[in-house]
Amino acid sequence: MDATAEAEMQAQEGNQPNYMLVWAGLAVLTLLEVGVAFVGFSETVTVIILVGLAIWKALLVALYYMHLRFEPPRLVVMVIAPLPLAAILVLAALTDF
Amino acid sequence: MDRMTVPAGMDQAEVGIGVPNMKLGMWVFLLSEVMFFTALIGSYILLRSARPEAFAEPGEVLNVPLTAFNTFVLICSSVSMVKAFAAIEHGDQQGLKRWLLVTVGLGAFFLGVQGYEYFELASHGFVPVAEAYHAAGEPLYGATFYTLTGFHGAHVTLGVLAMIWITIRAFRGRYTQGSHAGVETMGLYWHFVDLVWIILFTIVYLI
């Protein structure tokens, strides 16, 4: 999509995200991830950085491509609600292994 | 469909969440998918924490550069999907068709690369069943790898099939600027599958 159309879109929607910018961000973060995995930090540091980058990428997809940033707050709350449950399952069970 | 007449000014959406049924239904469905993948990914994390020696180092068995490229393919398919949605938001039928075709192509390409990856891994003895396993690590590694990536692949396959159907409808001119819930709902599913892959790629391939 050319620049004029992009600007037009911005004008119409007000807060339409720049999808290509998000795409570039995702690509860079993926490269960064692969780099971090093989650069040889200690295991804990690697895991923390990688999980952080993965969450960042997931947030980019959810907020912009899935438009969560522009949805009514109640939908956002509904979407976030099961995440603690997922965390409880894995974390509580982890103490047992 | 039998629809009752609603008195003027008494629209049912008044009490709703402000999101159309189909979109809300898809979001609700995706929440259950979150829990499904939590069960699978959680199992992987727990098994790996219980028996770290059963799993090989990253890159030892799995082809990380190839999969990183495949991740990029899936990210591209996500942006093409959202471009299709943005196009029809502005009533651009041509853009919708073009971007949908690109998305179908990228999705199918992702599956092709994954098939090639499976074939390569299997030929080196990295298989899901215990008897034939002779790669680094233990059979548990193969079983978890194929289960996780396989269920993601199944979701991509379903997504590609649904997307083909959406594309056919787009070519028949079923979507307009005012009515394109199908494209939006399809997009939510597709981006979710992409999101799951982002997590899977990190956990299964890189950590």
Add this chain to the structure above:
Amino acid sequence: MATTVEHTPGQAHAEHHEPSFWRKYIFSTDHKIIGIQFLFMSLLFLLLGGLLALVIRWQLGWPSDPSMPMPGGSALPESMVNSGIILPEFYNSAVTMHGTIMIFFAIMPLLVGVFANYLIPLQIGAPDMAFPRLNMASFWTAFPAGLIMVAGFFVAGGHSAAGWTQYPPLSANPEYTGVYMGQTLWLVSMIILGFSSLMGAVNYITTVINMRAPGMTWFRMPLSVWALFITAILILLAVPVLTGALILLLFDSSLGTSFFLPEAGGEPLLWQHLFWFFGHPEVYILILPAMGFVSEIIASGSRKPIFGYPAMVLAIIAIAFLGWGVWGHHMFQSGMAFTLGAGFMATTMVIAVPSAIKTFNWMATMWRGDLHFHVPMMHAVAFVGMFVIGGLSGVFVASTAVDIFLHDTYFVVAHIHYVLFGGSLFAIFGAIIYWYPKMFGRLMSPTLGKIHFWLTLLFFNLTFFPMHFLGVNGMMRRIYDPTQYEFLQPLQGWNTFITISAILLVIAQLIFAFNFIWSLFRGEPAGPNPWRANSLEWTAPSPPPHGNFDATPVVYRGPYEYSSPLSDEDYLPQSVPPVDEAPGGPPAPDDPETGDGESSEPASRQEG
């Protein structure tokens, strides 16, 4: 009065185009027909589950006694019952399938498949579900799942014998039970059933959120809708975890993987965590709707507003939320970390608080009410009593120290049956009788209903209360022949007594079955509102036509305005406009925006 259409039963023709028999009754997208389909299916499974219970009881009453051959045993193949003696393999299958069928194919579809389908659109004033075709698909995946489950009895090797909890390695390695095909069918059936539950849950949640009638704010919804809504959320988030675990187990048992098999590097405890992470919310899936129905029935039977409506709603939400953090109390004896066990014990104790809130609110609702002890009300009151017993025995086993002695004994069997039979099933009987006139246009016979109720209450207690004694004395659950242990031999009298009570209990259910079928044709015709209740379904004709309401109802108040000073009657339906308020101009439904609807988007009516 809000009632409009005078309805003659048996002429329930919708005013719209007449659909063919197949579209109307078999592949119907009407939520009411789908609910009734679930009703017939799950009542048949309830019967099957009851018969399996009798198989278990016969063996326990007269363990392998040649002088007491199992009645009808000669009709079964010799791989199950040989010269009147129930074989251990068949006993294990019967224990497994009694649990599986009762929980997944009887109680759960009765509570959710039947009543969520039937009640949600009617009680929120919607013409149908948000996705009617998905709803049809939900029944038509549950039904084949049921057929596959039943088919397991007829394959070589018999049906799954690993218990309804399917703990590996017993379930994952077919060599341990000798069950190959039956185990696979069990797993496949449960996975398919998971899809059915999922389709239902997506539908119920979307419908409740988006399809409520004007004025039906969140805090004007009947408690039955609240309970079913929260239950749907539990199903939505819990069942996929089970499905994931079942898939892994299926891979283990038929493809040769080893997720749960310790000898090949797997972790059997992983199954227990996944299963109970699903399994404990499942417990609340099986009780919350029952609580909702009981709230409806008690309010209308007491002619009083429900006591503490907001507290009731918050208690449902609290139970559902806390229910996610207690699964470990099923695993106290699995060798789990001490701190983890203590944490699960604490959360489990806390969950008794909202349960108690509900119990006291029901009693406060009845307090000084104008009590009408019709048959549904009797069942509802019995529910409260039995639920208290089941709840209290639950507190016993929630304590880690006590659980060391009671774990896997008949005490636990007694506990679960007080909650599931004494609780859920009494509420289900009450709910069926309460909404039967809405479903079929006729009332069930009250005389037969009362006989059935008293006999059931009596024999239920005679059957299950002594199980507490058995459990405290150490009798293990799922045991084939307790007399092989010397210390259990003195208890054999109790076992025989329980078996006789159980047989009489099942016979008493035949009265209900007869009443149900007889009343379809001979029951007293019911008007639209036989219980003089307030919620929206009673303003529609009995049975309601396709599309439910002539015009979308407008809701002006909560559903429990019984004995209101604003009305000459002792009830005030939700959709009757207030009369003398706001002089000059028609009264607006008071603030339908409360906590809702910031959007004016004319949405939510498309599908497909």
